[in-house]
Amino acid sequence: MFQQLAFYSLATLAIVAGLFVISGKNPISCAIALVVTLGSVAGLFVLLDAHFIATIQILVYAGAIMVLFVFVIMLLNLHPDEMGPPQISPLKMVGCALAGAGSILLMLKFVKVGGQFPAVPPEYGTIEAVSIKLFTDYLIPFEVISILLTTAVVGAVVVGKRDL
Amino acid sequence: MDYIDVLILLIKAVFVLAFLLQLLPLLIWGERKGAAYIQDRPGPNRADIFGIRLAGMVHTLTDVVKLLFKEDLTPKQVYQPFYKLAPMISMTVALITFIVVPFADDLVIAGKTIPLQMAQLNSGMLYVLAIGSLGVYGIMLAGWSSNNKYALIGGIRASAQMVSYEIPMSLAVAVMFLYFGSAQLDVIVRGQGANPLGWGFFSIPGFIAFIMFATASFAETNRLPFDLPEGESELVAGYHVEYSAVKFAMFFMAEYVNMIVAAGIIVTLFFGGYQIPFLSTTTLTSHAPLITKVAFLGGAAGMAALVVVAIRKYRPGHFGDSRDLEPLVVAGLLVGGALASVGLALIPDYTNPTMASIAGALLQFSIFTAKVLFFCWVFIWVRWTLPRFRYDQLMRLGWNYMLPIGFVNLFIAGVHVVLFPNGILNRLGLL
Numbered sequence: 001m002f003q004q005l006a007f008y009s010l011a012t013l014a015i016v017a018g019l020f021v022i023s024g025k026n027p028i029s030c031a032i033a034l035v036v037t038l039g040s041v042a043g044l045f046v047l048l049d050a051h052f053i054a055t056i057q058i059l060v061y062a063g064a065i066m067v068l069f070v071f072v073i074m075l076l077n078l079h080p081d082e083m084g085p086p087q088i089s090p091l092k093m094v095g096c097a098l099a100g101a102g103s104i105l106l107m108l109k110f111v112k113v114g115g116q117f118p119a120v121p122p123e124y125g126t127i128e129a130v131s132i133k134l135f136t137d138y139l140i141p142f143e144v145i146s147i148l149l150t151t152a153v154v155g156a157v158v159v160g161k162r163d164l
Numbered sequence: 165m166d167y168i169d170v171l172i173l174l175i176k177a178v179f180v181l182a183f184l185l186q187l188l189p190l191l192i193w194g195e196r197k198g199a200a201y202i203q204d205r206p207g208p209n210r211a212d213i214f215g216i217r218l219a220g221m222v223h224t225l226t227d228v229v230k231l232l233f234k235e236d237l238t239p240k241q242v243y244q245p246f247y248k249l250a251p252m253i254s255m256t257v258a259l260i261t262f263i264v265v266p267f268a269d270d271l272v273i274a275g276k277t278i279p280l281q282m283a284q285l286n287s288g289m290l291y292v293l294a295i296g297s298l299g300v301y302g303i304m305l306a307g308w309s310s311n312n313k314y315a316l317i318g319g320i321r322a323s324a325q326m327v328s329y330e331i332p333m334s335l336a337v338a339v340m341f342l343y344f345g346s347a348q349l350d351v352i353v354r355g356q357g358a359n360p361l362g363w364g365f366f367s368i369p370g371f372i373a374f375i376m377f378a379t380a381s382f383a384e385t386n387r388l389p390f391d392l393p394e395g396e397s398e399l400v401a402g403y404h405v406e407y408s409a410v411k412f413a414m415f416f417m418a419e420y421v422n423m424i425v426a427a428g429i430i431v432t433l434f435f436g437g438y439q440i441p442f443l444s445t446t447t448l449t450s451h452a453p454l455i456t457k458v459a460f461l462g463g464a465a466g467m468a469a470l471v472v473v474a475i476r477k478y479r480p481g482h483f484g485d486s487r488d489l490e491p492l493v494v495a496g497l498l499v500g501g502a503l504a505s506v507g508l509a510l511i512p513d514y515t516n517p518t519m520a521s522i523a524g525a526l527l528q529f530s531i532f533t534a535k536v537l538f539f540c541w542v543f544i545w546v547r548w549t550l551p552r553f554r555y556d557q558l559m560r561l562g563w564n565y566m567l568p569i570g571f572v573n574l575f576i577a578g579v580h581v582v583l584f585p586n587g588i589l590n591r592l593g594l595l
Contacts, residue, residue: 028246028305028308029245029246032246032301032305035301051285051286051287052286052287052290055285055287055290055291055294056290056294058294058295058297058298059290059293059294059297062294062297062298063293063294063296063297063298063300063330064297064327064330067297067300067301067304067323067326067327068323068327070301070304070308070323071304071320071323071324071327074304074307074308074316074319074320074323075320077316125286126286126287127286127287127290127346127347
């Protein structure tokens with residue numbers, strides 16, 4: 001009962017804030033709405049017993065990445081009237097259509113398998129459980145992602161300092 | 165969940181809030197008096213209620229009254245929604261961080277174990293870091309929505325500073341995760357034990373982590389020497405320049421609550437939390453009658469000594485008004501406290517396990533509070549001793565020095581934990 005209530009309110013909040021991110025006029029308000037969306041998704045993770053993922057979601061996305069977003073927007077200090085009218089290109093339309101189709105497919109799949117999941121073990125979602133999975137079963141994807149991030153850092157340094 | 169569990173949870177929630185909010189006026193008083201003594205002046209000593217001044221503590225009350233009843237001015241140029249939201253974010257975030265900090269060891273009442281910690285989260289310390297990283301939104305939004313160049317610069321500085329110092333902070337915390345094998349704060353405190361040599365502070369990587377964590381806390385709480393977001397010589401008042409009355413008070417309170425939280429986390433991670441040196445919880449409960457008698461009678465003796473000091477200060481006719489009677493009133497209050505202490509030492513039966521547990525928890529809680537107050541005092545002390553950093557120095561310290569030191573320190577701690585998995589002496593980091 002409480003879980004359902006929490007789920008529906010968090011999900012509604014996430015969707016409404018997400019819609020505001022793409023429809024809002026003021027860049028800072030959009031960024032803050034994105035923070036709200038990320039926070040509600042963290043709440044959904046808590047409902048799924050994935051506490052560690054929820055904390056990391058807040059720590060990394062809401063607390064670090066979005067702070068940098070807002071920081072850059074504040075540095076540029078853009079006003080809504082400086083940005084020009086919104087542009088709609090055919091490519092964007094195709095992207096929207098694909099994303100919509102993908103989410104409908106996912107939803108159909110979830111409806112089919114819903115209620116068939118086993119109950120989670122008590123240690124599920126703790127730091128220990130997630131780390132063991134990450135460093136045994138998913139070690140190679142983990143290392144590949146860290147190489148990708150290193151590439152991004154090197155790229156940022158190269159762009160920032162043209163004459164090293 | 166039982167109704168009684170919900171009730172216990174509610175009591176603990178109220179207790180955490182009350183603990184933080186009750187320490188606030190004390191800290192503001194400490195800040196004023198500390199600043200005054202460091203600058204060789206008497207500090208606030210005028211405000212009184214019927215002659216009672218309590219060494220300037222009543223001054224804080226007058227401040228509260230002023231901030232509550234001042235006109236709440238909203239400048240025309242501000243962006244209203246965020247301008248109103250920003251102080252609330254700052255205050256809320258500051259208050260909810262403390263829920264994972266344990267105040268004392270588990271309380272056992274009639275066979276029921278009650279952890280004296282609002283939330284036993286598995287990712288305890290990560291929760292603190294996560295919520296702490298949200299606190300910057302309050303300052304950033306205040307700076308941006310004020311629509312004022314000084315405020316905007318303050319907000320931008322705050323965000324850059326907090327993002328930079330979160331990384332060394334996390335690296336310092338990770339050292340403690342390695343040593344105690346958990347991010348849960350009660351597990352960390354229990355792992356440190358009652359022997360001070362086992363505390364996080366007493367090892368070489370732990371010591372470096374403590375220095376880094378303390379420095380990063382100064383930056384995260386925007387206190388001097390890192391108070392660039394509100395550097396008044398350059399930015400007037402920085403991010404809160406357009407705020408007045410209660411909204412300003414909320415930023416002001418958030419700063420002090422953040423200070424208490426930072427001190428609480430430092431104590432919990434590096435100085436054994438609620439652990440009383442050389443008295444573990446089992447010793448406390450098994451020798452409860454003796455220990456409680458010594459503690460309460462000692463407290464009574466201390467208060468009796470203060471009574472003598474207060475009475476010696478009594479000089480009739482010095483001021484010529486009700487202020488002359490203040491030492492006598494204080495002495496009377498102290499006599500009452502001493503009598504209550506003697507009563508607590510003699511009347512309850514501490515052989516009863518429930519009473520023993522409660523007394524032990526009380527003693528541990530007082531030690532925890534004393535440690536927290538000491539580190540709050542360190543914050544005040546540093547603020548009035550060191551000058552402000554320049555902005556480029558701040559960034560260089562964070563990225564060029566603390567980040568590499570943090571990585572090397574974490575690596576050394578990892579090697580150390582792998583080579584010497586347990587033992588107090590091994591934790592010294594010398595072997």
